[in-house]
Amino acid sequence: MVSESAEFKGIGANDESAEAFGSRVRRAVIWRSGSQILAQIITWGSTLLVIRLLDPSDYGLFAMTQVVLAFLAFLNGWGFASALVQSDSVDPFRIRQAFGLLLLLNALLAAIQYFGAPLAAAYYGQPMVAELLRVQALLFLATPFIALPEVMMSRALDFRRQAFVNLLAALAGAGTALGCALAGYGVWTLVYAPLAMFWTRAVGLTLVARLLVWPSFDFRGCGQIVGFGSAVLFSQLFWLVQSQSDIFIAGARFDAHALGLYAEALFLAQIFMAKFVPPLNEVAFPAYARIKKDAAAVRWSFLKTVRILTLVAAPFYCGLAVVAAPMVETLFGTKWLGMVPYIQLFALALILMTVQILFAPVTNALGKPSISMFTAMSGAMLFPASFLIGAEWGLIGMAWAWLVAAPLLLVVTARLSAPLIGVSLWDVARAMLPGLAPALVMALGVGFAGQAIDAMGLAAPVQLVLLVALGALLYGALLWLLERDALAEMVRLVIRRQAATADAPAQDAI
Template identity: 25%
Template sequence: MTNSNQLKSQVLHSLKWVALGKVLTQIIRWAMTFWVIRLLLPEDYGVVAMADMFAGFLALFIGGLFAPAIIQTKELSQTMLKQMFGLIIVVYSTMFLVQYNLASVVGNFYQSEHVTSILKVTACLFIVKAIAIIPTSLLARNMAFKHVSIISSVANITAAVTTLVLAYLQFGFWAIIIGEIIAVTLRAVLTLAVQPITFLPEFKFTQVKPHLKFGGLIMLHSIVFYVFLHMDVAIAGRLMSVTEIGVFAIALQFALMPQKKILPLLKEVAFPAFSKIQDQPQRINAYILKAQKMSILLTIPIFWGLASVIDQIIPIILGDKWLEAIYPTMIILFVMPLRFSEELFNPALKSQRKVKHMLHNVSIMSVVMLISIVLAAPYGAVGLAAAWACGFPIAYGVVACRNANLLNIKYRNIAKLFLAPVAAGIIMLIVVFTLKQYTGEIAVLNLLIQIAAGGVAFISALYLFDKKLIVELISIFKRSPKRHD
């Protein structure tokens, strides 16, 4: 088998296992998450969202510092791993102390004692994560995604069940926090069982420093990207009530659910795969265009389809107390295919160490979105959602053009990928919204009818505009790569 075919087979096999784990897990998690949302209040999600702002920001300081260096380094010695382990312990212990000691300051900023309590409790997760970084990175480096998927499924399902039980027992926002602690801890324990650490840490960092420059740039990019993604809640936290923030947080959570489950699947496999061919830019460019084509083909019917029936889904699944989240969710869903497409460039850019380029990209997007969010924040959750709908397409256009120039891909070739799926998506929306005039009552049967009609409309229109896309998509799913466990 040639190296090209072997890599393709390995990638498809990895995607199969990651997809299998994600799909089975998320069917269960989504059902339980919706049930939890019905049990909890907007205020609960508002408090958690504000606490996550600071905890997530701290995590980004170190989240991309070590793993990318381990995965991307061609020659990985035992001494380097020992020194990496020692540095991980030092850095993560420092972050634990920072979060614990600044918890009161953050709580005072948001005028919430609950935020302080959450941050002090979740600070311990830094210690748990530190132990699992090297084993997790080695599994990814070796593309052992069968083990990764099984571990993730067990941890996530256990955490979801725990969260549901605690929410039913009226633990409020603590149900979410305890569930997250269980997920992180169980994932670390199972990862160590599969890929144990058989060496002690060294606290000399001579061999680690050259590799951390790359990780440091990834870390800086992650920090700016986090600010970009969460500046809406950060700004709104001072201008809106906790209830309004909770409504927007649920709108985001609902809209981001497909992306959070599908995109990590692709990026988890894509970065190690691109790293293996990092010195073959032509092959990378071909894979980029293919990945973008498939992502646009899938994300437009998924996200736009959800947007078209979200007025049915939220009352049925979440209940009437979340009706205010309908329009923010609908607005955000329409822009999600662009967000998906933008992030899908990053594994290839990262594999070629183009992190400074990525940093410039996210800085441009942050400036555009900051202006849009500041103007829209006074108008509540709908205003914040509209900020994304207005600002992000502009930011995407600039960044996609920059990426195309860097990768020697014609920008019009990227733009062409949108034509048939967007046209089919518009027809799908017209069919669904027309059907609503005759099946406007909120009911499960009407929801199913609208989903079926939208799906048929999209596939029929896509076949009319570009039937080769459907044939290509079917051929990908028909492939059965050989095992490479």
């Protein structure tokens, strides 16, 4: 049995000072983002070795299974558990109810995936897909033991203990991936590594949170959990339609090798948005929930988040677009050079997508998950329609579809969310400008330099080092000359000093 221990009470307390809460949020960001960066270094160290040992067709087969896995995973009940974060208070019985929901849903999903795997294999015309999916059903059985302790520790903004478990899981996954690839397991390498990570996290988080509880299957009185979770669930469903529809459409039209190039290009381009922004949103959600009654604090914190994140995301994506060719040749080898045109298009679109996903934690924390649901619904219509049209010009046409759909979705999201947050489209654009404008100028300069360096016949690793160094120097110089205030704000965040701005509310939450 679990009691509502002191570590899970703090988030809703009213007696915590704004300064103490701001400090707690910054520590949470440092632990969550810092551990994520270190975990990604570990994972990518392994990935760079594994990707040289496997073939694009292996990644193509794996991408086909991920569409099925993702469409089932939206029902895994994580949204029901997240309702515990948004609530002002939580009692032990509600925790047991949430655990019961998680166990039932994920056992059902594991069974559906196991027995339905042949249908997916028939759609793709790849018998191997059925075998892969049946083993991957084990991922669902680990989910309840990850979701509940992670949500409860996030509620208390306790990301330190999560960080240690996540690093251990990254080591387990990286070691499994490298060992399987060297042993010649082929596509199974991509299946066993996530299983090792998931189950390591499941055991580790359950132990460090001390949250091994008896589930309750008495769901009377859990209307708030179901109501909030249902809105989040539908948001996730629409998001999955948006994010997986390109692979679903392409999987039946193009061969596994070509699809593997496209899928890995998308994975590489999305690394910042998919790996580093969600951990920040995990901190942002409970932080916004804590200050949800202070409209000025919510508005100021949101715009600050957009401004600082764009200062990092814009140069990353613009730089990725112009150094894609030497980077792919250096890191992955010449057999992966077919990814380059896809990466360049994805990178430009993902600048806008990175900002778009910052809205959901705010609107959810303010008790309006329906807004996130409607924005996700818009994406579920815009992206598949764009992909279907783009597919007429091949996979490159589908990559171009990202550049059409991404800005449209950002505008729709901002129009729906801005009134609740208290901002306008112009406020969001102004928050993005300090990072975006210098990044675009930097990309032009590095692009012209890249053409000159390539004409010199230098090796790809040398080109990559020179271009990255030039881009960093040029972007830093442009920030110093044109956006010195924004640069100072980012420096203050890094060294953990509170900005002394006259218009900032007392709660420096995000």
